[in-house]
Amino acid sequence: MTKKLIILGGNPETGVLVDIAESMGIYTIVIDPNPEAPAKKNASETYDIDGFDIDGIVAVAKEREVDGVLVGVADILVKPYREICERLNFHCYANEKTIEAFCSKDGYKKYCAEYGVQDIPGIYLTSDHDIKKPENIDFPLMVKPVDSGGGVGMKICRDEEDYIATVKNVLKFSKKGVVLVEKYMDSHCDDMAVYYTFKDGVPYLSATYDRYLTRMQGDSSPIAIGTVYPSKYSDIFVKEVHPKLSAMFKGLDIETGVLNIQFFVENNVFYSYDPGFRLQGEAPHIHLQHINGFDHRKMLINYALTGVFGDDDFSDKNDYMMNGKAACSVWVLLKSGKIESIEGFEKVKSHKNVNFIVERFQEGESIKEEWLGTERQVLYRIYTSGDSIFEINKTIEDIKNVLKVTDPEGNDMVIEWLKPWNTQDYIFN
Numbered sequence: 001m002t003k004k005l006i007i008l009g010g011n012p013e014t015g016v017l018v019d020i021a022e023s024m025g026i027y028t029i030v031i032d033p034n035p036e037a038p039a040k041k042n043a044s045e046t047y048d049i050d051g052f053d054i055d056g057i058v059a060v061a062k063e064r065e066v067d068g069v070l071v072g073v074a075d076i077l078v079k080p081y082r083e084i085c086e087r088l089n090f091h092c093y094a095n096e097k098t099i100e101a102f103c104s105k106d107g108y109k110k111y112c113a114e115y116g117v118q119d120i121p122g123i124y125l126t127s128d129h130d131i132k133k134p135e136n137i138d139f140p141l142m143v144k145p146v147d148s149g150g151g152v153g154m155k156i157c158r159d160e161e162d163y164i165a166t167v168k169n170v171l172k173f174s175k176k177g178v179v180l181v182e183k184y185m186d187s188h189c190d191d192m193a194v195y196y197t198f199k200d201g202v203p204y205l206s207a208t209y210d211r212y213l214t215r216m217q218g219d220s221s222p223i224a225i226g227t228v229y230p231s232k233y234s235d236i237f238v239k240e241v242h243p244k245l246s247a248m249f250k251g252l253d254i255e256t257g258v259l260n261i262q263f264f265v266e267n268n269v270f271y272s273y274d275p276g277f278r279l280q281g282e283a284p285h286i287h288l289q290h291i292n293g294f295d296h297r298k299m300l301i302n303y304a305l306t307g308v309f310g311d312d313d314f315s316d317k318n319d320y321m322m323n324g325k326a327a328c329s330v331w332v333l334l335k336s337g338k339i340e341s342i343e344g345f346e347k348v349k350s351h352k353n354v355n356f357i358v359e360r361f362q363e364g365e366s367i368k369e370e371w372l373g374t375e376r377q378v379l380y381r382i383y384t385s386g387d388s389i390f391e392i393n394k395t396i397e398d399i400k401n402v403l404k405v406t407d408p409e410g411n412d413m414v415i416e417w418l419k420p421w422n423t424q425d426y427i428f429n
Contacts, residue, residue, distance in 0.1 A: 010037025014072025122182030145174035226418030
């Protein structure tokens with residue numbers, strides 16, 4: 001009998017998860033308040049219900065006799081996902097501690113302090129606080145809601161007047177009514193991330209990658225325009241930070257799931273920020289599936305329906321150094337305006353080193369001004385791999401040379417192209 005799976009969230013990245021489930025012969029029911037949500041396009045059935053409407057979703061699950069529930073690529077829905085699964089007695093990879101630790105910036109700071117993981121210095125403010133600058137941190141400051149992701153509501157402040165106005169505004173983006181004010185880690189810092197798989201209570205480091213951010217958008221949040229795997233910091237991370245994180249994971253009783261954590265790196269000191277206990281917009285799982293031969297999406301779908309996460313040979317396949325290969329995601333970020341023309345897409349798609357592309361917009365659609373500084377301005381995420389960093393750099397140049405995106409006046413809409421990576425940093429023994 002066909003299994004039925006509710007998937008929470010409707011963004012394009014969750015749409016890829018829906019497509020995978022459908023390809024596995026599963027009847028998908030996508031729940032998202034937006035009737036036009038991209039993830040609904042290929043689903044078997046859809047409901048225009050808010051992801052926080054626990055009662056409404058539980059009622060649908062019972063009425064449609066579903067076999068499991070899974071959260072897509074949406075941080076804020078991990079908590080309701082757990083509550084829905086609890087009510088229905090379904091398999092759920094999140095527990096109470098992991099929700100506290102990974103689904104809000106204040107919870108994460110608390111656990112970092114407990115386990116000696118360095119995070120970014122900062123303070124919390126609520127609407128009933130006097131809005132004061134942190135005493136021990138100088139401008140510029142980064143202001144962000146504690147409970148939103150994808151760059152939403154985040155802003156860099158460089159003086160007192162801007163800071164006070166920004167805190168008042170950013171409070172509106174937080175369901176909890178709490179903002180985090182942090183030291184702004186500027187362009188002389190490197191940015192990297194790590195990606196873990198938890199199977200049967202064991203934390204496996206599955207990927208490390210460096211991120212290149214565009215800072216060409218004034219004081220909105222810097223957004224990634226590319227990543228490269230494995231990270232040049234892999235060795236030092238495994239030595240310095242991995243043991244502390246492993247102790248934290250044990251303390252949080254994590255049995256199952258996938259977790260992404262980002263770091264700024266300054267003088268070989270790792271400043272941890274922004275955990276995501278779910279599939280990622282960056283989608284390291286696409287590279288892992290292509291190079292290492294396991295697919296986190298299928299593993300999570302199977303877990304939701306059966307309680308079994310991954311095959312017995314998972315630990316043999318898992319290799320954060322990518323079996324000696326290299327991988328790169330190229331993010332194409334657009335300026336605001338209408339997309340009149342996209343040239344070269346089919347050529348990029350058929351490139352021998354391009355494995356997958358997440359498409360977020362079509363010709364004729366528009367990028368709104370308020371999306372700048374968030375991941376909503378991403379046109380494509382292009383997933384590439386090769387035998388070496390040299391091959392990766394050649395592929396980046398090939399993409400840049402053939403892809404053209406213009407507005408009705410013929411202006412180039414791409415904010416900034418990913419530059420080739422410094423080859424010396426990515427030649428591993």
